[in-house]
Amino acid sequence: MKHYLVIQLARFGDLIQTKRLLATLCARPNVSVHLCLDKSLEPLARLVYPDVTLHPVIAHGTGLRGSEAIRSILLDNRRAFANLKSIDFDTVYNLNFSGLNFRLAALFDPDCVEGYAWKDGQELIGLWPSMAMRWSGQRRIGINLMDFWGGYCPDMIPPTSVNPTASPHGGGIGVVLAGRESRRSLPAPLLAQVASILAQKGKAEKIYLLGSTNEAAVGQGVLKQLPPSVQGNTRNLAGRTDWAGLVDLVGQLDLLLTPDTGTMHLAAHLGTPVVACFLSSAWCFETGPYGVGHTVYQAITDCSPCLETVPCNFDMACLGGFAAPNFQRYLVTGKTEHLPKNMTAFTSAFDALGQVYEPVAGNDADAETRNCFRTFIHQYLSGDGERISEIEGALARQFYRESDWIGTAQKGIMD
Numbered sequence: 001m002k003h004y005l006v007i008q009l010a011r012f013g014d015l016i017q018t019k020r021l022l023a024t025l026c027a028r029p030n031v032s033v034h035l036c037l038d039k040s041l042e043p044l045a046r047l048v049y050p051d052v053t054l055h056p057v058i059a060h061g062t063g064l065r066g067s068e069a070i071r072s073i074l075l076d077n078r079r080a081f082a083n084l085k086s087i088d089f090d091t092v093y094n095l096n097f098s099g100l101n102f103r104l105a106a107l108f109d110p111d112c113v114e115g116y117a118w119k120d121g122q123e124l125i126g127l128w129p130s131m132a133m134r135w136s137g138q139r140r141i142g143i144n145l146m147d148f149w150g151g152y153c154p155d156m157i158p159p160t161s162v163n164p165t166a167s168p169h170g171g172g173i174g175v176v177l178a179g180r181e182s183r184r185s186l187p188a189p190l191l192a193q194v195a196s197i198l199a200q201k202g203k204a205e206k207i208y209l210l211g212s213t214n215e216a217a218v219g220q221g222v223l224k225q226l227p228p229s230v231q232g233n234t235r236n237l238a239g240r241t242d243w244a245g246l247v248d249l250v251g252q253l254d255l256l257l258t259p260d261t262g263t264m265h266l267a268a269h270l271g272t273p274v275v276a277c278f279l280s281s282a283w284c285f286e287t288g289p290y291g292v293g294h295t296v297y298q299a300i301t302d303c304s305p306c307l308e309t310v311p312c313n314f315d316m317a318c319l320g321g322f323a324a325p326n327f328q329r330y331l332v333t334g335k336t337e338h339l340p341k342n343m344t345a346f347t348s349a350f351d352a353l354g355q356v357y358e359p360v361a362g363n364d365a366d367a368e369t370r371n372c373f374r375t376f377i378h379q380y381l382s383g384d385g386e387r388i389s390e391i392e393g394a395l396a397r398q399f400y401r402e403s404d405w406i407g408t409a410q411k412g413i414m415d
Contacts, residue, residue: 012262147354166293171252172206213239
């Protein structure tokens with residue numbers, strides 16, 4: 001039996017977006033698949049990945065920073081680290097660029113670590129994540145994070161096998177109140193307007209407002225903004241659901257209205273249709289809902305997608321399309337001429353590489369360049385690079401380094 005370990009120490013949404021990689025490993029014969037994750041997500045992971053052995057560690061929430069935080073985490077996790085070191089893993093997939101991930105990598109032979117490794121006190125970054133860092137400066141042509149992490153395995157399962165095709169389940173509409181990054185979320189009055197239109201259009205009998213305890217007040221604000229006819233059918237569940245309750249509820253919905261959030265990825269995992277509003281730093285081709293049957297309203301301005309860590313100097317221009325009266329008209333009528341010009345409505349689909357989004361209203365000016373980039377990446381992952389176009393050759397010259405070719409040649413000789 002072969003043993004595989006995936007180290008995923010990031011947050012809720014990233015845990016769900018690791019599914020294609022984990023499902024690929026689980027599909028191999030005679031294997032044992034392990035997942036190292038933050039302890040706070042262990043109950044959720046047991047529901048989402050029942051066939052995977054979990055190794056929870058404390059990765060967040062120490063209240064400390066820098067080297068002090070790393071030292072505290074290492075001391076708290078000594079028993080978990082000893083357990084991991086005792087297992088003879090054939091391959092370790094270390095997915096996050098962080099101090100703790102590099103320290104965890106030091107537990108294993110660096111030759112068996114994919115992603116972020118540690119050798120003789122030195123941090124090493126593999127070819128695949130190195131390439132991703134190079135193309136991160138051109139985010140409009142990037143690939144879905146689910147496909148990126150799945151790409152660590154050349155035998156990754158087909159994208160159609162990852163999540164079920166989305167379809168209504170009869171349980172009403174869920175509304176996620178906010179994401180971790182406030183600029184990605186619609187203000188309460190605007191969110192109430194959109195939710196009301198979708199509820200009335202879909203004749204939803206129930207609406208559930210979802211979020212953490214921190215969003216409970218936002219939920220009350222949204223509730224007050226809803227028409228009286230809708231208020232009576234609405235429950236503010238912010239801070240009132242545990243992981244099991246959230247999975248159960250989201251799995252019964254007809255639709256989930258949400259910004260770019262972990263709950264969005266959970267809905268896609270469960271086959272619940274998503275209507276997602278992407279603005280600010282959120283870009284659907286990177287982190288959109290995975291599967292068929294989802295809709296994304298993407299703000300497209302000269303400054304998007306931005307970096308959340310950088311202050312906005314454009315008065316949140318990306319929010320303008322969602323606030324425009326024509327957007328609400330589009331939601332009601334579905335007529336393409338009503339969609340504001342700085343927005344595109346996408347529907348989710350697949351190509352040979354994985355998740356794509358096809359425009360049903362508005363323009364996708366980056367489509368041609370993105371398609372060439374995706375062909376280039378697919379050729380890299382499949383090893384089929386004999387025939388490439390001129391633009392794909394330019395991409396190769398841009399994203400490869402001479403050291404990459406040297407490393408590949410050396411590995412081929414050793415194999």
